[in-house]
Amino acid sequence: MSSGPTPIFLLGILERSGTNFLWDLFRAHPDCGVRRPIWEDKLLGPAHMLEQYVDTVVATWDENWLAPAEERGKLMRALGDGLVSWVTSAAEPLQSHVIVKTPSVENLPLFDDLFGDEVKLLILIRDGRSVVESGVRSFGWSYPLVMKKWADAARTILTAQQMFAETGRRYHLVRYEDVLADQRGQLTEIFTFCGLDPTRFDFEAAEAMPVRGSSTERVEAGAPVDWAKVERPDDFAPQRRHVGWDDGLRHLYAEIAGDASVALGYPLEPLPPLTPAVRGSLVCYRAELAAKLGQRQVRLLRGRALRAAARSRRRR
Numbered sequence: 001m002s003s004g005p006t007p008i009f010l011l012g013i014l015e016r017s018g019t020n021f022l023w024d025l026f027r028a029h030p031d032c033g034v035r036r037p038i039w040e041d042k043l044l045g046p047a048h049m050l051e052q053y054v055d056t057v058v059a060t061w062d063e064n065w066l067a068p069a070e071e072r073g074k075l076m077r078a079l080g081d082g083l084v085s086w087v088t089s090a091a092e093p094l095q096s097h098v099i100v101k102t103p104s105v106e107n108l109p110l111f112d113d114l115f116g117d118e119v120k121l122l123i124l125i126r127d128g129r130s131v132v133e134s135g136v137r138s139f140g141w142s143y144p145l146v147m148k149k150w151a152d153a154a155r156t157i158l159t160a161q162q163m164f165a166e167t168g169r170r171y172h173l174v175r176y177e178d179v180l181a182d183q184r185g186q187l188t189e190i191f192t193f194c195g196l197d198p199t200r201f202d203f204e205a206a207e208a209m210p211v212r213g214s215s216t217e218r219v220e221a222g223a224p225v226d227w228a229k230v231e232r233p234d235d236f237a238p239q240r241r242h243v244g245w246d247d248g249l250r251h252l253y254a255e256i257a258g259d260a261s262v263a264l265g266y267p268l269e270p271l272p273p274l275t276p277a278v279r280g281s282l283v284c285y286r287a288e289l290a291a292k293l294g295q296r297q298v299r300l301l302r303g304r305a306l307r308a309a310a311r312s313r314r315r316r
Contacts, residue, residue, distance in 0.1 A: 004088040005033065005098040008120040008194050009111070011044065012103040013153045014146075016134040017126040018176040019103045024209065025187060026099045029201050033091040033098045041100040043083050047107040047114060050079050073113065080114030097196055105153050108160040112169040120194045121169075123157060126176035127266045128257050129242035137241070144252060144289035145296075151257035154264050175265070183207060247272040248281030255282070256289075 008026070012019035026032045035041065058072050091098035111121060128150040135141035164171060172193045179186045183206065188198040245253075253261075254268055261268060272278070 004085075005091045005094065005096060006118065006120060006195055007084050007087050008032070008097055008099040008122065009041075009044075009115075010099055010101040010122045010124060011105050011108065012101070012124040013105055013126060013157065014131050014135075014150050015103040016131045016138065017103060017124055018179070019101045019124055021176070022122075022124055022174065022179065023099060023101045025183075025206055028206055028209070029097075029191065029196055031096045031196055031200060033093045033095040035087050035090055035098055035100050036092045038100070040102050041087065042102050042104070043087075043100075044102065044108065044111065044114075045104055045106045047110045050076070050114070051110060054079070076113045077116065080116075080119075084115065084119060097194060105156050105160070108156050109163050111160070112164060112167050117170050121171040122174055122190065122194070123160075123171055124174045124176060125154075125157065125264055127242075128154065128261050129245070129253060129266075132253070133241035133245070142288060142292050143249060144256065144285045145292040147253055147256040148289060148293075151260045154257065154260035158260070158263055246281070247275070247278045248285065251278055251282055252285045 010019060010023060027034055054072060054075050057075065061067050087100055088098055105123065128147065131150050132143060132146045135146050136143060172190060174186070174190060184203045187201065187203070191198045191201065251271055251274065254271055258268055
């Protein structure tokens, strides 16, 4: 890979997990630029297609060539180098580091196949209950559907962690709640991991940074969520978004995401009694999840058909 700014990939477990918050903190470091005008790179989400491409190419190679098995890995890494070149070539301002972000961990296990250790990987996690509640308040998301999305993403992270442990892949797992509780200490660790000098960062200014994209703090009361900066109130506590959940939601979360939550270090409180009313609530939530998953599958199939039709038109 050619020399240039050190790329930092910030991957959030899901939307509403604090990727904008951490990204803004990096932008405040004098040695870190961003890749404008792309605000979310989303490079890893379709990475399975790069893997399919490599496997298709390798399958065409003549066995008589006796190509070493590692050639497949070199081809994958070459594609990754191309992605890094795209990220770093338009870094603004041109500094020693450039950060890109995506609120998704889809295809996270492929990260090590595409990128070497010179590419810094930050995985940002947040309590699934807070993510769910923030999404519901911000965008009217479905409780059961977002619980499932968070649980699926959490399991993707757990799988990737096992794979990275086997390959020696370096990464830094960041807990949103820990950054809120100890911003100076956590950022010092994160910056050091990325190769950025923490002493060049203005921690006092960062602690006074305004809120952006909050599910509760808006420019005007009742206004939709946007990313305009809002003064941070003294009682700002995004880690407590879910404290008002009813018994049905608490049981539903334990059912859908409990194991993944505990595995990522977010233990659950003891569950309330499973009364007939709670059972009835769970039945309704399960039906909602089934309906939402069916609608999502229809959208996926429709999207594939539209993309296939567009490719056909381009070939004419």
